[in-house]
Amino acid sequence: MTTPARRFVDLKSPFPMRRGGVLHGVRLAYETWGELNAARDNAVLIFTGLSPSAHAASSVADPTPGWWEDMVGPGRPIDTRRQFIICVNSLGSHFGSTCPASINPATGQPYRLTFPVLTVEDIARGGYEVMRHLGLERVAYVIGPSLGGMTALAFAALFPDALTSLVSISAAACSTPFAIALRSLQREIIRKDPAWADGNYPLDHGPITGIRLARKLGMITYRSAQEWQVRFGRERSTQERKPGDPFGMDFEVEEYLESHAIKFTGQFDPNAYLYLSRAMDLFDLADHGDGSVSEALRRFKVKRALILGVETDLLIPIDQQQELAEGLKSPERHVEFARLPSLQGHDSFLVDMDRFRPVIGDFLRAGT
Amino acid sequence: MTTPARRFVDLKSPFPMRRGGVLHGVRLAYETWGELNAARDNAVLIFTGLSPSAHAASSVADPTPGWWEDMVGPGRPIDTRRQFIICVNSLGSHFGSTCPASINPATGQPYRLTFPVLTVEDIARGGYEVMRHLGLERVAYVIGPSLGGMTALAFAALFPDALTSLVSISAAACSTPFAIALRSLQREIIRKDPAWADGNYPLDHGPITGIRLARKLGMITYRSAQEWQVRFGRERSTQERKPGDPFGMDFEVEEYLESHAIKFTGQFDPNAYLYLSRAMDLFDLADHGDGSVSEALRRFKVKRALILGVETDLLIPIDQQQELAEGLKSPERHVEFARLPSLQGHDSFLVDMDRFRPVIGDFLRAGT
Numbered sequence: 001m002t003t004p005a006r007r008f009v010d011l012k013s014p015f016p017m018r019r020g021g022v023l024h025g026v027r028l029a030y031e032t033w034g035e036l037n038a039a040r041d042n043a044v045l046i047f048t049g050l051s052p053s054a055h056a057a058s059s060v061a062d063p064t065p066g067w068w069e070d071m072v073g074p075g076r077p078i079d080t081r082r083q084f085i086i087c088v089n090s091l092g093s094h095f096g097s098t099c100p101a102s103i104n105p106a107t108g109q110p111y112r113l114t115f116p117v118l119t120v121e122d123i124a125r126g127g128y129e130v131m132r133h134l135g136l137e138r139v140a141y142v143i144g145p146s147l148g149g150m151t152a153l154a155f156a157a158l159f160p161d162a163l164t165s166l167v168s169i170s171a172a173a174c175s176t177p178f179a180i181a182l183r184s185l186q187r188e189i190i191r192k193d194p195a196w197a198d199g200n201y202p203l204d205h206g207p208i209t210g211i212r213l214a215r216k217l218g219m220i221t222y223r224s225a226q227e228w229q230v231r232f233g234r235e236r237s238t239q240e241r242k243p244g245d246p247f248g249m250d251f252e253v254e255e256y257l258e259s260h261a262i263k264f265t266g267q268f269d270p271n272a273y274l275y276l277s278r279a280m281d282l283f284d285l286a287d288h289g290d291g292s293v294s295e296a297l298r299r300f301k302v303k304r305a306l307i308l309g310v311e312t313d314l315l316i317p318i319d320q321q322q323e324l325a326e327g328l329k330s331p332e333r334h335v336e337f338a339r340l341p342s343l344q345g346h347d348s349f350l351v352d353m354d355r356f357r358p359v360i361g362d363f364l365r366a367g368t
Numbered sequence: 369m370t371t372p373a374r375r376f377v378d379l380k381s382p383f384p385m386r387r388g389g390v391l392h393g394v395r396l397a398y399e400t401w402g403e404l405n406a407a408r409d410n411a412v413l414i415f416t417g418l419s420p421s422a423h424a425a426s427s428v429a430d431p432t433p434g435w436w437e438d439m440v441g442p443g444r445p446i447d448t449r450r451q452f453i454i455c456v457n458s459l460g461s462h463f464g465s466t467c468p469a470s471i472n473p474a475t476g477q478p479y480r481l482t483f484p485v486l487t488v489e490d491i492a493r494g495g496y497e498v499m500r501h502l503g504l505e506r507v508a509y510v511i512g513p514s515l516g517g518m519t520a521l522a523f524a525a526l527f528p529d530a531l532t533s534l535v536s537i538s539a540a541a542c543s544t545p546f547a548i549a550l551r552s553l554q555r556e557i558i559r560k561d562p563a564w565a566d567g568n569y570p571l572d573h574g575p576i577t578g579i580r581l582a583r584k585l586g587m588i589t590y591r592s593a594q595e596w597q598v599r600f601g602r603e604r605s606t607q608e609r610k611p612g613d614p615f616g617m618d619f620e621v622e623e624y625l626e627s628h629a630i631k632f633t634g635q636f637d638p639n640a641y642l643y644l645s646r647a648m649d650l651f652d653l654a655d656h657g658d659g660s661v662s663e664a665l666r667r668f669k670v671k672r673a674l675i676l677g678v679e680t681d682l683l684i685p686i687d688q689q690q691e692l693a694e695g696l697k698s699p700e701r702h703v704e705f706a707r708l709p710s711l712q713g714h715d716s717f718l719v720d721m722d723r724f725r726p727v728i729g730d731f732l733r734a735g736t
């Protein structure tokens with residue numbers, strides 16, 4: 001699995017996992033854009049959400065659009081002409097990094113469920129190793145949305161001297177029981193698909209139905225009721241109904257979910273999805289502050305922080321963003337809290353670019 | 369399937385269904401409490417949510433607690449000493465009424481998916497037939513929560529002269545695309561369980577996994593993130609993990625969902641669930657007002673209406689309650705809108721009795 005712009009780093013073994021166990025022969029995939037300046041102080045490290053690869057933006061080597069194409073590029077808020085940008089494929093994700101579908105060198109077989117428990121901290125440590133591999137002891141910015149934002153927070157807790165500024169987008173210090181319930185159910189839907197076979201499905205033909213249904217539930221939690229009211233209202237599906245099946249699609253919103261879920265199927269290793277999803281549930285920044293989130297945030301050494309959240313986010317509500325911003329406030333630190341009225345819920349950072357671009361662009365320009 | 373207090377009415381055939389087709393030999397189950405007064409003006413007709421039976425409250429004949437035990441009884445807001453109360457098991461529900469698991473007299477086999485499309489209007493018409501069977505041309509109140517509230521609205525549209533007052537609780541003129549997406553996914557989860565067998569499962573052993581997972585998703589939409597934050601926070605599950613399965617339950621909220629979902633399994637015929645669930649999606653009060661909800665509401669002849677909603681309702685948000693209340697306002701009509709700050713979301717009418725009881729009690733007492 002490789003693309004023209006993807007590069008790899010092979011880490012020294014063993015790689016100790018936070019909740020126990022070690023990995024051997026860990027490989028991490030990443031991409032870079034722009035050039036490191038002479039002062040070596042213009043690096044930006046991006047962590048991703050649960051499902052993207054390291055291909056955040058197009059480049060000469062790989063001109064296909066990236067998952068954050070509107071945000072990363074020449075003249076864009078994360079400016080490839082001014083900054084040296086690194087995006088890391090999370091440990092546990094299967095876009096080139098070691099994950100449950102990778103071969104365990106000790107057995108010659110895929111890890112599958114013998115992969116150790118994955119935590120957000122392990123993903124953050126992976127990003128740190130990539131940065132060190134590139135000769136950097138410190139980056140100017142660590143930026144991440146959703147799971148990537150949690151990873152950025154974990155990075156700031158684990159490696160307080162390795163970053164100057166933090167940008168957390170639609171992330172939280174921990175998941176609420178409501179978010180946990182929704183993700184736990186997605187995982188159970190996959191695991192109850194008989195094709196999951198206790199994790200031992202053929203790697204080219206997994207629990208397609210389970211992944212498709214779990215993705216639909218994911219999509220529902222990533223957007224907002226308000227957006228769908230405007231977009232779909234009660235518009236009817238144009239699909240023909242199968243005779244004898246009274247339970248096909250009636251409404252346009254059902255078609256929309258179906259088409260998105262089908263696109264996702266086959267793109268993502270189901271076991272990798274399970275591990276990454278559970279990592280979000282297990283994350284708790286309080287673990288880095290003797291049981292207190294505010295103590296963990298107080299220990300951060302970042303000089304500047306931008307916390308962005310969206311009012312319609314169902315999964316990580318705006319109150320959780322505010323908690324981060326307030327916990328970070330200190331006389332020695334510049335903290336900005338952006339409360340955006342975007343309609344697209346948790347996914348707004350991928351969609352409502354006209355609101356996100358200026359906030360992130362202004363913060364990055366002001367810091368250099 | 370019968371209980372000591374349950375009574376039945378066998379309707380004249382055929383029973384025409386709103387979206388086409390007819391049923392023969394329709395039977396509806398109901399229960400009653402209290403006595404009709406001499407003026408015959410103290411009747412209350414209750415429609416239920418998607419899953420309950422007609423057993424709203426205990427009685428001498430059946431002392432087991434009903435689904436609305438705190439609301440219906442002697443001295444309760446719906447007062448069995450003052451009112452003659454009828455609760456109807458919805459057409460399509462399998463607690464005694466004709467439903468997809470019933471025998472089609474034409475074939476001697478269960479209807480299953482040959483059951484005609486079920487609409488909220490068909491359920492309302494069923495309630496009207498029960499009332500007529502009991503010798504009533506008009507009831508003082510039609511009351512319903514959730515699907516029951518939609519049914520009450522449909523009743524007021526179809527039979528404007530058959531009620532004096534309306535109480536709609538956590539209901540709406542139609543479902544939003546967000547609510548449709550959530551229910552459509554529940555239905556698909558059931559249908560993708562191989563044990564569903566295209567609706568032809570053995571009636572005593574259906575798609576248990578599908579129903580269990582769909583019920584979990586239902587539960588998530590019936591409560592609120594705020595409630596669960598208070599109740600569960602990040603409390604851990606006390607269940608032992610199975611060795612080799614990294615995806616058991618980590619958190620208390622997962623245990624809570626599991627125990628509730630297991631209780632539901634086997635209580636409800638899966639095909640009946642599919643039909644009732646789709647009926648909620650298809651309902652649109654605008655169908656009774658030449659495409660306009662406000663026109664449909666304007667045509668209601670009720671003298672008094674109480675619209676109750678809850679601020680934390682994820683499934684039928686408070687704005688939809690307000691739309692009903694505003695559409696009903698007219699100089700000839702007394703309309704009350706109660707916007708309750710209950711924490712328990714859509715299900716609050718079953719849980720937050722200290723808020724619901726006084727509002728409903730005051731409205732019923734003021735009307736007699």
